[in-house]
């Protein structure tokens with residue numbers, strides 16, 4: 110804690126006083142050295158220093174000026190007083206912020222994230238407070254005018270021109286703060302005479318930061334409440350009980366697609382808004398569609414939608430509005446869990462199984478776990494909703510840690526769509542190869558369009574061909590920086606690495622043996638679109654994937670066209686699988702259900718099941734009903750089978766025993782350590798060293814933490830760096846953190862090698 114113990118510095122006179130009324134600020138930094146370190150607070154700054162404000166301090170031997178976050182103010186009677194070593198503390202130099210950037214509750218959350226995910230506190234705080242708030246985006250330093258002392262009283266007797274008297278009189282008679290320009294406009298002169306009065310000392314100025322421009326929160330046409338069906342009523346009752354009692358509870362709302370979960374969220378939120386409290390609704394980024402916004406804005410007056418296309422200034426403005434209590438409902442992706450609500454009443458995580466709730470850079474937090482900590486700390490209910498819950502949440506609900514709410518029927522008693530598999534092995538084995546769309550699927554598409562319906566086709570791979578291979582030597586074109594095959598994109602005639610975006614012109618010859626008959630194979634969305642176009646030349650079709658949806662707003666525009674019926678066939682990646690509610694979709698085709706089934710990841714089956722079930726749920730939402738065709742090379746696979754029955758419980762029942770056997774989550778706890786370096790052998794050496802230190806640390810602490818590996822990562826090379834990884838497995842979550850933290854103190858770094866710890870990893874590649 111005492112940073113000076115790192116560097117020998119002589120004590121200063123002000124460091125030797127010895128009374129009980131000392132105050133020390135504990136400061137954390139967002140870059141190394143992260144601290145936290147303690148600094149004394151000079152008497153003149155005592156009232157300005159609060160936890161959550163930024164402070165400028167001298168750091169290290171050279172007294173480099175650094176800005177850090179005050180995370181605690183500690184005095185003689187503070188519970189942390191004994192942790193302060195008061196000899197030789199340097200004083201802080203400057204308090205940067207007039208008010209704390211984050212509430213004490215968010216600061217508490219930051220402490221938990223830092224501890225749980227093993228990430229420096231300063232770095233966590235930078236994640237919580239948006240950059241626009243830190244650098245005051247969208248605000249401007251402005252000058253405000255007021256009368257100098259005595260001017261107001263003496264105005265009548267002063268020797269002044271009429272204009273001057275008018276200017277001063279206008280300031281005197283108004284409660285408003287004037288800027289020079291506004292005042293000049295009101296009086297009807299230029300700013301010249303005002304400057305003259307300033308020079309004479311009759312007008313004084315103060316400067317203040319003000320919001321440059323406000324961003325209106327749009328409102329939608331108000332919509333009245335729906336009449337809840339019995340299952341929705343039961344769900345709402347269970348939640349309302351805890352809202353009324355002001356107690357924390359986590360609900361796992363397992364409701365099939367189209368069972369009306371969102372309507373229940375809205376009703377629960379209405380309750381807490383009546384009490385003057387705020388709700389946070391987290392959805393996957395991709396679900397932040399106009400449809401979602403509209404649903405909330407049609408029911409509440411003040412809804413902030415936080416999506417990734419906001420500018421820093423807009424984000425900062427929303428943050429301030431939320432902090433001021435002006436917003437009732439915050440709808441946003443992962444990071445909206447950090448919304449600075451003054452009086453939180455409820456948190457909802459919709460599609461709680463979605464992988465996008467986990468951040469893939471430090472702090473590697475999972476919004477579901479952060480939400481759980483925040484909800485229990487602020488004593489409010491948390492609702493996790495999904496048609497295909499994560500097995501982690503399902504397990505907790507089974508144990509009774511979460512309260513399970515089941516919604517088994519679709520609203521208005523609409524039936525779930527029929528799902529049939531098409532065995533693509535048969536298709537390939539027959540006389541003729543059919544390409545990406547089987548005969549059966551082709552017939553069904555024709556029929557659906559003829560009947561006035563719309564079609565969704567899912568293929569979870571973008572690009573044209575996913576494999577570029579030389580038939581002569583077998584060489585597969587791969588990224589020079591990553592061990593990843595390049596994908597051929599016809600748009601722009603290029604081959605692209607989907608990991609690092611490295612691009613080369615479409616190869617004409619094998620880069621290894623120069624053979625000209627290079628072969629493009631493997632199906633991506635571009636090729637599928639070309640096939641569909643050729644097969645149904647008169648049917649308007651649209652492709653939706655990250656390549657076609659790069660521009661802000663393109664997602665919205667595309668969905669609007671589909672909603673209006675202008676587009677008949679929508680094809681795309683998982684982007685189209687989630688949350689969309691289009692009653693006229695009568696057919697869903699899954700082009701290849703197996704794309705993710707065979708990845709070396711213990712969640713491969715869970716993800717495949719989830720994706721097929723979710724996309725199947727996009728149909729049968731209207732009177733015309735719906736039908737789903739799933740093309741697969743493994744129709745007998747348990748996950749695919751369960752998805753055809755919309756049978757989450759059946760899937761969980763076959764999957765859970767396998768997880769238990771290998772002590773994978775939700776049974777055991779996992780952490781993943783990834784080591785990377787441009788030099789293969791250095792990465793390997795470091796991996797071995799880390800594994801050794803972890804094992805040593807585990808045995809010293811007598812904790813059962815098993816090290817699996819190290820081995821090369823499935824993606825052996827990424828962005829020019831070789832990668833090794835290992836898994837840490839334990840029965841108790843805290844054991845992993847304890848063992849890693851202890852090992853961190855003995856692990857010796859090797860030059861040019863980086864390593865990261867990922868607690869509860871989602872990405873195994």
Ligand code: ADP
Nearest residue numbers: 335336337338364366367368369370371372520
């Ligand atoms: P989920 O989130 O479970 O997939 P939604 O909340 O999106 O389901 O509901 C599906 C559709 O049913 C929406 O169009 C919604 O407006 C409608 N809906 C929900 N509840 C009711 C109800 N009680 N009566 C009539 N329609 C409803």
Ligand code: ZN
Nearest residue numbers: 588591606609
């Ligand atoms: Zn690459």
